[in-house]
Amino acid sequence: MRRTPDLQQNLLRAWYGHHGGLWLLRPLSWLYQRIAERRRRRYLSDPAASWQPPVPLIVVGNITLGGTGKTPMVIWLVEHLRNRGLRVGVVSRGYGARPPTWPWLVQPTQDSAEQVGDEPLLIASRCQVPLVIDPDRPRAARHLLEQAPVDVIVSDDGLQHYRLGRTLELVMIDHGRGLGNGRCLPEGPLREPASRLREVDLVVRTGATDDSADGYAMGLQPGELVNMKTGERVRPDAWSAPPRVQAVAGIGNPDRFRQTLESLGFLPEVHAFADHAQYNENSFAAFDRGEPLIMTEKDAVKCAAFARDNWWYLSVDAILSTEFVAALDAGLDRHLQPGSQPTH
Structure with a gap:
Protein backbone atom coordinates (compact mmCIF):
# COMPACT_ATOMS: atom_id res chain seq x y z
CA MET A 1 0.00 0.00 0.00
CA GLY A 219 -20.23 -5.37 9.53
CA LEU A 220 -19.57 -3.31 6.42
CA GLN A 221 -21.23 -4.94 3.45
CA PRO A 222 -19.98 -3.88 0.01
CA GLY A 223 -22.75 -2.71 -2.26
CA GLU A 224 -22.43 -1.71 -5.90
CA LEU A 225 -19.63 -0.18 -7.90
CA VAL A 226 -20.86 3.14 -9.27
CA ASN A 227 -19.27 4.79 -12.28
CA MET A 228 -18.49 8.37 -11.31
CA LYS A 229 -18.89 9.67 -14.85
CA THR A 230 -22.00 7.87 -16.09
CA GLY A 231 -23.73 6.66 -12.91
CA GLU A 232 -23.66 3.06 -14.17
CA ARG A 233 -24.00 0.55 -11.35
CA VAL A 234 -22.30 -2.85 -11.37
CA ARG A 235 -22.33 -5.61 -8.80
CA PRO A 236 -18.75 -6.57 -7.90
CA ASP A 237 -19.43 -10.18 -8.88
CA ALA A 238 -20.48 -8.96 -12.34
CA TRP A 239 -17.29 -6.94 -12.93
CA SER A 240 -16.05 -7.80 -16.42
CA ALA A 241 -12.84 -5.73 -16.51
CA PRO A 242 -9.49 -7.18 -15.31
CA PRO A 243 -9.23 -7.51 -11.53
CA ARG A 244 -6.09 -5.38 -11.26
CA VAL A 245 -7.17 -1.86 -10.25
CA GLN A 246 -5.81 1.32 -8.77
CA ALA A 247 -7.55 2.27 -5.53
CA VAL A 248 -7.81 5.53 -3.57
CA ALA A 249 -8.57 5.67 0.14
CA GLY A 250 -8.53 8.99 1.98
CA ILE A 251 -10.08 7.59 5.16
CA GLY A 252 -9.00 6.97 8.74
CA ASN A 253 -8.23 3.29 8.15
CA PRO A 254 -7.31 2.76 4.47
CA ASP A 255 -6.25 -0.83 5.07
CA ARG A 256 -9.89 -1.74 5.61
CA PHE A 257 -10.65 -0.60 2.06
CA ARG A 258 -7.85 -2.78 0.70
CA GLN A 259 -9.21 -5.80 2.55
CA THR A 260 -12.69 -5.14 1.20
CA LEU A 261 -11.51 -4.93 -2.39
CA GLU A 262 -9.44 -8.10 -2.04
CA SER A 263 -12.43 -9.94 -0.56
CA LEU A 264 -14.34 -9.05 -3.74
CA GLY A 265 -11.65 -10.58 -5.95
CA PHE A 266 -9.80 -7.41 -6.94
CA LEU A 267 -6.03 -7.03 -7.05
CA PRO A 268 -5.74 -3.43 -5.84
CA GLU A 269 -2.76 -1.15 -5.68
CA VAL A 270 -4.03 1.05 -2.87
CA HIS A 271 -2.95 4.67 -2.56
CA ALA A 272 -3.66 5.92 0.95
CA PHE A 273 -4.23 9.63 1.36
CA ALA A 274 -4.77 11.62 4.54
CA ASP A 275 -8.23 11.51 6.06
CA HIS A 276 -10.30 14.38 4.61
CA ALA A 277 -7.68 14.93 1.89
CA GLN A 278 -8.61 17.46 -0.80
CA TYR A 279 -8.19 16.36 -4.41
CA ASN A 280 -7.91 18.01 -7.81
CA GLU A 281 -7.70 16.72 -11.36
CA ASN A 282 -3.95 16.07 -10.99
CA SER A 283 -4.05 14.25 -7.63
CA PHE A 284 -3.93 10.79 -9.18
CA ALA A 285 -1.78 11.53 -12.25
CA ALA A 286 1.19 9.53 -10.94
CA PHE A 287 -0.71 6.24 -10.97
CA ASP A 288 -3.66 6.84 -13.33
CA ARG A 289 -2.30 4.60 -16.06
CA GLY A 290 -5.52 3.58 -17.77
CA GLU A 291 -6.47 0.84 -15.31
CA PRO A 292 -9.84 1.17 -13.56
CA LEU A 293 -9.65 3.34 -10.46
CA ILE A 294 -11.88 2.54 -7.48
CA MET A 295 -12.28 4.83 -4.50
CA THR A 296 -14.42 5.09 -1.39
CA GLU A 297 -17.75 6.88 -1.58
CA LYS A 298 -16.37 9.50 0.81
CA ASP A 299 -13.55 10.25 -1.64
CA ALA A 300 -15.90 10.22 -4.62
CA VAL A 301 -17.94 13.22 -3.46
CA LYS A 302 -14.73 15.28 -3.74
CA CYS A 303 -13.85 14.03 -7.24
CA ALA A 304 -17.17 14.10 -9.09
CA ALA A 305 -16.40 17.34 -10.95
CA PHE A 306 -13.29 15.92 -12.68
CA ALA A 307 -14.02 12.18 -12.75
CA ARG A 308 -12.88 10.12 -15.72
CA ASP A 309 -14.65 7.36 -17.60
CA ASN A 310 -13.02 4.47 -15.70
CA TRP A 311 -13.32 5.90 -12.20
CA TRP A 312 -15.67 4.12 -9.81
CA TYR A 313 -16.64 4.21 -6.16
CA LEU A 314 -17.74 1.32 -3.98
CA SER A 315 -20.83 1.87 -1.87
CA VAL A 316 -20.84 0.24 1.58
CA ASP A 317 -23.71 -0.50 3.95
CA ALA A 318 -23.56 -1.10 7.70
CA ILE A 319 -24.97 -4.39 9.01
Missing part, protein backbone atom coordinates in the same frame (compact mmCIF):
# COMPACT_ATOMS: atom_id res chain seq x y z
CA ARG A 2 1.39 3.37 -1.01
CA ARG A 3 0.78 6.31 1.30
CA THR A 4 1.13 10.02 0.90
CA PRO A 5 3.39 11.49 3.63
CA ASP A 6 1.16 12.51 6.51
CA LEU A 7 1.95 13.13 10.18
CA GLN A 8 -1.39 11.74 11.35
CA GLN A 9 -0.90 8.48 9.45
CA ASN A 10 2.58 8.10 10.91
CA LEU A 11 1.22 8.64 14.40
CA LEU A 12 -1.61 6.18 13.84
CA ARG A 13 0.88 3.51 12.79
CA ALA A 14 2.95 4.19 15.91
CA TRP A 15 -0.05 4.17 18.28
CA TYR A 16 -1.63 1.03 16.89
CA GLY A 17 1.74 -0.65 16.34
CA HIS A 18 2.75 -0.08 20.00
CA HIS A 19 5.91 1.81 19.07
CA GLY A 20 8.30 1.69 22.03
CA GLY A 21 9.54 5.26 21.79
CA LEU A 22 6.14 6.74 22.57
CA TRP A 23 6.75 6.46 26.33
CA LEU A 24 8.70 9.70 26.06
CA LEU A 25 5.36 11.45 25.58
CA ARG A 26 3.83 9.95 28.75
CA PRO A 27 3.98 13.14 30.86
CA LEU A 28 2.02 14.99 28.17
CA SER A 29 -0.39 12.07 27.90
CA TRP A 30 -0.95 12.09 31.66
CA LEU A 31 -1.63 15.84 31.59
CA TYR A 32 -4.04 15.48 28.65
CA GLN A 33 -5.97 12.73 30.44
CA ARG A 34 -6.32 14.78 33.62
CA ILE A 35 -7.59 17.78 31.66
CA ALA A 36 -10.11 15.60 29.76
CA GLU A 37 -11.39 14.01 32.97
CA ARG A 38 -11.68 17.36 34.75
CA ARG A 39 -13.53 18.89 31.81
CA ARG A 40 -16.07 16.08 31.74
CA ARG A 41 -16.64 16.30 35.51
CA ARG A 42 -17.22 20.03 35.19
CA TYR A 43 -20.02 19.55 32.67
CA LEU A 44 -21.57 16.67 34.61
CA SER A 45 -21.67 18.77 37.78
CA ASP A 46 -23.27 21.75 36.05
CA PRO A 47 -26.27 20.79 33.88
CA ALA A 48 -26.72 24.44 32.89
CA ALA A 49 -23.39 24.30 31.04
CA SER A 50 -24.95 22.08 28.35
CA TRP A 51 -27.92 22.74 26.09
CA GLN A 52 -30.32 19.80 25.77
CA PRO A 53 -32.41 19.83 22.58
CA PRO A 54 -36.18 19.41 22.97
CA VAL A 55 -36.00 16.17 20.96
CA PRO A 56 -33.80 13.11 21.54
CA LEU A 57 -30.23 13.41 20.29
CA ILE A 58 -27.97 10.44 19.50
CA VAL A 59 -24.23 11.11 19.45
CA VAL A 60 -22.20 8.82 17.19
CA GLY A 61 -18.61 9.31 18.31
CA ASN A 62 -15.40 7.63 19.34
CA ILE A 63 -12.67 7.91 21.93
CA THR A 64 -9.88 7.17 19.45
CA LEU A 65 -8.33 9.00 16.54
CA GLY A 66 -8.52 7.17 13.24
CA GLY A 67 -11.40 5.73 11.25
CA THR A 68 -13.96 3.74 13.20
CA GLY A 69 -16.97 3.62 10.86
CA LYS A 70 -18.93 6.61 12.15
CA THR A 71 -20.24 7.66 8.74
CA PRO A 72 -21.75 4.25 7.81
CA MET A 73 -23.32 4.15 11.27
CA VAL A 74 -24.86 7.61 10.87
CA ILE A 75 -26.29 6.58 7.49
CA TRP A 76 -27.67 3.36 9.00
CA LEU A 77 -29.24 5.29 11.89
CA VAL A 78 -30.94 7.76 9.57
CA GLU A 79 -32.43 4.96 7.49
CA HIS A 80 -33.44 2.89 10.53
CA LEU A 81 -35.13 5.79 12.30
CA ARG A 82 -36.95 6.79 9.13
CA ASN A 83 -38.20 3.23 8.73
CA ARG A 84 -39.67 3.62 12.20
CA GLY A 85 -41.66 6.63 10.99
CA LEU A 86 -39.46 9.27 12.66
CA ARG A 87 -38.30 12.52 11.11
CA VAL A 88 -34.51 12.68 11.37
CA GLY A 89 -31.98 15.50 11.15
CA VAL A 90 -28.18 15.44 11.41
CA VAL A 91 -25.65 17.89 12.82
CA SER A 92 -21.93 17.80 12.12
CA ARG A 93 -18.87 19.89 12.79
CA GLY A 94 -18.09 20.02 9.08
CA TYR A 95 -14.37 19.31 9.38
CA GLY A 96 -12.41 21.54 6.99
CA ALA A 97 -15.60 23.13 5.62
CA ARG A 98 -15.77 26.72 4.41
CA PRO A 99 -19.46 27.54 4.00
CA PRO A 100 -20.68 31.09 3.28
CA THR A 101 -21.78 31.38 6.91
CA TRP A 102 -22.20 29.39 10.12
CA PRO A 103 -24.43 27.53 10.77
CA TRP A 104 -25.07 26.12 7.28
CA LEU A 105 -27.82 23.81 6.03
CA VAL A 106 -26.15 21.52 3.49
CA GLN A 107 -27.67 21.54 0.01
CA PRO A 108 -26.33 18.35 -1.61
CA THR A 109 -27.17 19.36 -5.19
CA GLN A 110 -25.53 22.78 -4.85
CA ASP A 111 -22.74 22.57 -2.28
CA SER A 112 -19.29 21.10 -2.80
CA ALA A 113 -17.22 18.98 -0.43
CA GLU A 114 -14.79 21.90 -0.17
CA GLN A 115 -17.64 24.10 1.09
CA VAL A 116 -19.34 21.72 3.52
CA GLY A 117 -16.93 18.83 4.18
CA ASP A 118 -16.77 15.39 2.62
CA GLU A 119 -18.67 13.40 5.24
CA PRO A 120 -21.58 15.87 5.62
CA LEU A 121 -21.97 16.04 1.84
CA LEU A 122 -21.91 12.24 1.59
CA ILE A 123 -24.55 11.81 4.31
CA ALA A 124 -26.82 14.56 2.96
CA SER A 125 -26.52 13.28 -0.62
CA ARG A 126 -27.07 9.62 0.13
CA CYS A 127 -29.81 10.02 2.74
CA GLN A 128 -31.47 13.24 1.52
CA VAL A 129 -31.67 14.29 5.16
CA PRO A 130 -31.58 17.82 6.59
CA LEU A 131 -28.02 18.32 7.83
CA VAL A 132 -26.51 21.40 9.46
CA ILE A 133 -22.79 21.97 9.91
CA ASP A 134 -21.24 24.20 12.57
CA PRO A 135 -18.30 23.77 14.96
CA ASP A 136 -20.71 25.16 17.59
CA ARG A 137 -22.90 22.08 17.82
CA PRO A 138 -25.67 23.53 20.02
CA ARG A 139 -26.03 26.32 17.46
CA ALA A 140 -26.14 23.71 14.69
CA ALA A 141 -28.90 21.79 16.47
CA ARG A 142 -30.94 24.95 17.08
CA HIS A 143 -30.64 25.92 13.42
CA LEU A 144 -31.65 22.43 12.33
CA LEU A 145 -34.79 22.59 14.45
CA GLU A 146 -35.62 25.98 12.92
CA GLN A 147 -35.18 24.67 9.38
CA ALA A 148 -36.94 21.30 9.46
CA PRO A 149 -39.50 19.33 11.50
CA VAL A 150 -37.38 16.81 13.39
CA ASP A 151 -38.24 14.05 15.89
CA VAL A 152 -34.66 12.84 16.45
CA ILE A 153 -31.25 14.45 15.90
CA VAL A 154 -28.15 12.40 15.07
CA SER A 155 -24.82 14.06 15.83
CA ASP A 156 -22.02 12.94 13.52
CA ASP A 157 -19.14 12.85 16.01
CA GLY A 158 -19.17 15.20 19.00
CA LEU A 159 -18.84 12.75 21.89
CA GLN A 160 -16.43 15.15 23.59
CA HIS A 161 -18.49 18.26 22.72
CA TYR A 162 -20.20 18.40 26.10
CA ARG A 163 -21.91 21.72 25.49
CA LEU A 164 -24.41 19.74 23.41
CA GLY A 165 -26.65 17.60 25.61
CA ARG A 166 -27.37 14.10 24.43
CA THR A 167 -29.93 11.36 24.98
CA LEU A 168 -27.84 8.38 23.88
CA GLU A 169 -24.09 8.02 23.42
CA LEU A 170 -22.98 5.51 20.80
CA VAL A 171 -19.23 4.89 20.59
CA MET A 172 -17.54 3.31 17.59
CA ILE A 173 -14.36 1.22 17.87
CA ASP A 174 -12.38 -0.37 15.06
CA HIS A 175 -12.41 -4.03 16.07
CA GLY A 176 -9.11 -4.88 14.40
CA ARG A 177 -7.15 -2.01 15.92
CA GLY A 178 -9.00 -1.70 19.22
CA LEU A 179 -7.69 1.08 21.46
CA GLY A 180 -4.12 0.84 20.20
CA ASN A 181 -1.67 1.16 23.06
CA GLY A 182 -4.48 2.31 25.37
CA ARG A 183 -2.85 5.67 26.10
CA CYS A 184 -4.32 9.15 25.76
CA LEU A 185 -2.95 11.72 23.35
CA PRO A 186 -0.20 12.30 22.41
CA GLU A 187 1.33 9.00 23.56
CA GLY A 188 -1.64 7.07 22.23
CA PRO A 189 -4.78 7.52 20.12
CA LEU A 190 -7.31 8.04 22.95
CA ARG A 191 -9.28 11.28 23.20
CA GLU A 192 -10.56 10.14 26.59
CA PRO A 193 -9.39 7.33 28.87
CA ALA A 194 -10.68 3.82 28.18
CA SER A 195 -12.81 3.98 31.34
CA ARG A 196 -15.13 6.32 29.43
CA LEU A 197 -16.54 3.29 27.62
CA ARG A 198 -18.23 2.16 30.83
CA GLU A 199 -20.30 5.35 30.84
CA VAL A 200 -21.73 5.29 27.30
CA ASP A 201 -24.99 3.67 26.23
CA LEU A 202 -23.83 1.55 23.30
CA VAL A 203 -20.42 0.40 22.07
CA VAL A 204 -20.15 -0.81 18.47
CA ARG A 205 -17.10 -2.62 17.10
CA THR A 206 -16.66 -2.11 13.37
CA GLY A 207 -15.42 -5.27 11.70
CA ALA A 208 -16.39 -7.65 14.50
CA THR A 209 -18.38 -10.70 13.45
CA ASP A 210 -20.37 -11.33 16.64
CA ASP A 211 -21.81 -9.30 19.50
CA SER A 212 -19.91 -9.69 22.76
CA ALA A 213 -19.54 -8.19 26.20
CA ASP A 214 -17.14 -5.68 24.61
CA GLY A 215 -19.75 -4.29 22.24
CA TYR A 216 -22.12 -4.94 19.38
CA ALA A 217 -20.71 -6.03 16.02
CA MET A 218 -21.07 -3.89 12.89
CA LEU A 320 -26.06 -4.63 12.65
CA SER A 321 -27.64 -7.34 14.77
CA THR A 322 -31.23 -7.56 15.96
CA GLU A 323 -29.87 -7.35 19.51
CA PHE A 324 -28.32 -3.97 18.75
CA VAL A 325 -31.54 -2.74 17.15
CA ALA A 326 -33.52 -3.80 20.22
CA ALA A 327 -31.11 -2.05 22.60
CA LEU A 328 -31.07 1.13 20.52
CA ASP A 329 -34.86 1.29 20.16
CA ALA A 330 -35.43 0.60 23.84
CA GLY A 331 -33.07 3.39 24.85
CA LEU A 332 -34.61 5.83 22.39
CA ASP A 333 -38.25 5.02 23.14
CA ARG A 334 -37.84 6.15 26.73
CA HIS A 335 -37.20 9.68 25.51
CA LEU A 336 -39.47 10.14 22.49
CA GLN A 337 -42.27 12.65 22.74
CA PRO A 338 -45.74 11.02 22.77
CA GLY A 339 -46.66 12.65 19.47
CA SER A 340 -43.57 11.30 17.74
CA GLN A 341 -43.74 7.78 19.18
CA PRO A 342 -43.77 5.43 16.17
CA THR A 343 -46.00 2.42 15.87
CA HIS A 344 -43.97 -0.80 15.98
